[in-house]
Amino acid sequence: MAASKIKKGDSVVVLSGKDKGRTGTVSKVLPKDGKIVVEGVNVAARHRKPSQANPQGGIDRAPAPMAISKVAIADPKDGKPTRVRFEERDGKKVRVAVKSGETISG
8 A cells, every 4th residue: 555645634735626725634534535534624514404313403514525636735844735755764754845845744
């Protein structure tokens, strides 16, 4: 299995869509679907009817999966979107921000 360029816990910037420019933390990665869930971004509202479990009903808001191609990792130096490359440093394979050359933790 190849190493993933975007992992859970990474800080990412949305590149396109209604949330363009927003930043958030990756809460879930769905590699088989090519999708990603980012906290506070791409929030979907579901209208729920009252039920025994939820007698009040109402509107549930939760972040929905979005295409992984719509986000880029935020550069650790300045927070701007950057691509990721892999390098070997101290005998370990690490993720590196292309723009600044900074190592991405994780």
